[in-house]
Amino acid sequence: MRPAASPLPLREGPGEGWRRALTRSAFALTLFLASPAAAAEPVWREVPWPWPRDAWPAGRAFRCEGDACGPRLDLYVRAKLGFCNCGAGVTDDAEVDGTSDLDMVSARFAPTAPGQFVTLAGLHGHTRPYTIANTRAAGFALASTCDLLVVLALGPNAPTPAARDAIASWTDTPEIRSWINRLLGRP
Amino acid sequence: MRWCLAIGCLLLALPAAAEEQKIGDPPVAVNMRLVGYSDLQARSAYQPTIHRQGDRWIAYVGHHGGSDAVPLPVNPGTGQAEPNGTSIIDVTDPAAPKYLKHLPGQPGTYEQGGAQMVRVCNGRQLPKGDPAAVYMLRTFGGEAHEIWNVAKPEAPVLLTRIAGLKDTHKNWWECDTGIAYLVSGSPEWRIRRMTQIYDLSDPAKPVKIRDFGLVGQEPGSTGAIPTELHGPISTGPEGNRVYFGYGTNKGGVVQIVDREKLLRGAPEPTPANLAAPEVARLTMSSLNGAHTTFPMLRMPIPEFARDKDGSTRDMLMIVDEAILNECNEARQMVWFADLTVETRPMVVSNYTVSEKSGDFCSRGGRFGAHSSNESMAPVFYKKVALISFFNAGVRAIDVRDPYAPREIASFVPAITTNTDKRCVTVEGKERCRIAIQTNNVETDERGYIYIVDRANTGMHILELTGPARAVAGQP
Numbered sequence: 001m002r003p004a005a006s007p008l009p010l011r012e013g014p015g016e017g018w019r020r021a022l023t024r025s026a027f028a029l030t031l032f033l034a035s036p037a038a039a040a041e042p043v044w045r046e047v048p049w050p051w052p053r054d055a056w057p058a059g060r061a062f063r064c065e066g067d068a069c070g071p072r073l074d075l076y077v078r079a080k081l082g083f084c085n086c087g088a089g090v091t092d093d094a095e096v097d098g099t100s101d102l103d104m105v106s107a108r109f110a111p112t113a114p115g116q117f118v119t120l121a122g123l124h125g126h127t128r129p130y131t132i133a134n135t136r137a138a139g140f141a142l143a144s145t146c147d148l149l150v151v152l153a154l155g156p157n158a159p160t161p162a163a164r165d166a167i168a169s170w171t172d173t174p175e176i177r178s179w180i181n182r183l184l185g186r187p
Numbered sequence: 188m189r190w191c192l193a194i195g196c197l198l199l200a201l202p203a204a205a206e207e208q209k210i211g212d213p214p215v216a217v218n219m220r221l222v223g224y225s226d227l228q229a230r231s232a233y234q235p236t237i238h239r240q241g242d243r244w245i246a247y248v249g250h251h252g253g254s255d256a257v258p259l260p261v262n263p264g265t266g267q268a269e270p271n272g273t274s275i276i277d278v279t280d281p282a283a284p285k286y287l288k289h290l291p292g293q294p295g296t297y298e299q300g301g302a303q304m305v306r307v308c309n310g311r312q313l314p315k316g317d318p319a320a321v322y323m324l325r326t327f328g329g330e331a332h333e334i335w336n337v338a339k340p341e342a343p344v345l346l347t348r349i350a351g352l353k354d355t356h357k358n359w360w361e362c363d364t365g366i367a368y369l370v371s372g373s374p375e376w377r378i379r380r381m382t383q384i385y386d387l388s389d390p391a392k393p394v395k396i397r398d399f400g401l402v403g404q405e406p407g408s409t410g411a412i413p414t415e416l417h418g419p420i421s422t423g424p425e426g427n428r429v430y431f432g433y434g435t436n437k438g439g440v441v442q443i444v445d446r447e448k449l450l451r452g453a454p455e456p457t458p459a460n461l462a463a464p465e466v467a468r469l470t471m472s473s474l475n476g477a478h479t480t481f482p483m484l485r486m487p488i489p490e491f492a493r494d495k496d497g498s499t500r501d502m503l504m505i506v507d508e509a510i511l512n513e514c515n516e517a518r519q520m521v522w523f524a525d526l527t528v529e530t531r532p533m534v535v536s537n538y539t540v541s542e543k544s545g546d547f548c549s550r551g552g553r554f555g556a557h558s559s560n561e562s563m564a565p566v567f568y569k570k571v572a573l574i575s576f577f578n579a580g581v582r583a584i585d586v587r588d589p590y591a592p593r594e595i596a597s598f599v600p601a602i603t604t605n606t607d608k609r610c611v612t613v614e615g616k617e618r619c620r621i622a623i624q625t626n627n628v629e630t631d632e633r634g635y636i637y638i639v640d641r642a643n644t645g646m647h648i649l650e651l652t653g654p655a656r657a658v659a660g661q662p
Contacts, residue, residue: 053473054473055437055438055473055474056437081511081515081516082436082510082511082515082516083437085379086297086298086299087295087296087297087298087299088299094377094378094412097377097412098377098378098412102411103410103411106410107410107411108409108410108411109409109410109411110409110410111409181615185611185612185613185615186612186615187612187615187616
């Protein structure tokens with residue numbers, strides 16, 4: 001039996017309650033020890049990939065809490081090998097509409113503004129804001145020669161510059177950057 | 188002891204099968220024979236189309252753009268470095284092909300340039316064609332479709348250009364009506380490739396009929412975008428169906444369309460107008476795409492011969508395309524769908540080359556299906572299907588019982604000094620191997636088989652031998 005599609009809010013896997021409790025404790029400790037400014041820093045943790053199998057192998061899912069992320073920001077990251085224009089890269093909004101995994105959540109989504117250039121994890125591409133399933137989203141499609149890295153951010157603040165900065169910082173951390181490079185076969 | 192010896196022999200034999208191809212190694216042939224060869228000026232090849240012109244047989248071969256290493260191969264005929272375009276070869280004597288002309292295409296490397304697709308119709312068959320003309324419809328990179336008069340194949344003359352596109356690909360042209368299904372990229376549409384239908388019955392005066400695609404791909408729509416088109420095959424007015432294949436190696440969809448409704452329906456690309464001509468669709472596993480959708484209608488099924496109903500079936504052969512090197516994706520292969528109950532298409536059988544038979548995932552380059560022959564000439568139609576399988580060469584399948592297809596012949600060409608490398612990244616480092624990459628295959632009415640190589644090895648002309656020849660009923 002496959003998991004149901006569009007699991008909003010995210011379902012948690014086995015042991016997730018403990019992980020969440022630990023994370024919350026750590027988060028509370030951080031709040032206690034740190035300055036008010038530091039308390040606003042995004043806190044990321046990995047959650048199980050919630051989507052059913054589709055054309056591409058599953059990626060990794062992360063959840064962010066902290067002022068920049070809003071009440072909650074969910075991030076889904078995966079590679080789509082061989083799915084990019086090898087020469088031109090990601091050149092228009094239609095590619096973000098078609099590739100950034102919005103359809104994992106719902107087939108019904110609508111862009112709320114034109115896209116713009118973006119760089120994440122050292123990769124260049126486009127990002128665009130959307131409304132989907134009663135929330136807001138930002139889709140990212142980033143080119144690595146003939147391969148794509150796609151990132152979907154879901155949450156009330158997902159399309160904001162603050163959330164984009166938080167996502168950029170997170171995907172630039174050594175652990176995540178190294179994983180992305182492995183995914184895409186980059187040095 | 189004997190068992191140990193047997194196992195030892197087996198172990199010794201395995202690495203031999205796993206070896207990469209080396210220059211000087213002979214081709215590997217089973218029930219197929221190499222008849223002739225052209226190096227195609229070491230250009231990466233896509234579609235071959237073989238056309239009879241009077242008493243001559245001419246092969247038109249579309250090319251991808253050049254490689255990073257050699258973006259503009261030199262044409263020995265002119266001494267000029269030319270962007271890959273269309274090779275025109277006289278194959279009247281298949282044992283001694285004569286390279287007649289290289290017609291340059293759009294500058295650019297790999298899929299960014301060249302002129303991949305080519306179809307040919309005689310002027311006397313087209314309703315409003317010049318009876319003295321032979322028309323070649325080709326893509327010009329991603330930006331245009333062109334029609335040339337190739338009555339003198341060594342001296343083509345450009346007639347028409349349909350430009351302003353963002354991509355093109357595997358067209359279909361009905362020679363008896365002139366209707367052309369041009370795989371195009373209209374800039375307003377939400378996907379890279381969709382269909383533009385033209386009346387090319389007078390190739391000098393193209394008349395656009397309509398744009399077409401899956402609902403959700405049209406301009407102005409929102410939400411999920413269905414998989415982009417790869418290519419259609421029409422059965423013409425007689426069959427009144429067009430089989431559109433969407434997806435390449437992912438999210439495949441076969442759309443069965445009523446041709447008459449498609450051509451006569453309201454042309455505005457509204458959701459209702461796009462949905463109107465659709466008879467049915469087969470949504471494939473997301474792991475596979477539909478590259479070629481080849482109809483084989485009204486086939487008697489031997490196993491069902493004595494059944495009171497359903498002894499004759501309408502079949503569709505669906506060929507996926509492998510796109511990633513060294514098996515970095517799900518297997519792309521061949522599927523046979525039963526369309527007898529047209530609104531309930533069902534896949535009933537499949538075919539793939541055994542990976543283990545040649546350790547193909549380790550040989551380098553792509554392994555998996557790419558395309559089939561598309562000629563419906565009686566010599567092979569509904570008897571033998573030819574499938575290009577990249578590093579596993581070409582495979583001939585006995586499809587007389589499409590519920591139980593079986594391989595009857597194969598040919599893996601030898602590599603040459605022209606054969607280009609294919610690379611993968613392993614732990615951050617590029618590793619390259621050289622392997623044959625049989626990309627496309629076509630047949631002619633005489634029964635010759637033409638295979639062309641994506642990795643610049645050229646074109647091999649083959650024929651079936653032995654029991655495989657008997658399956659086709661060839662003398």
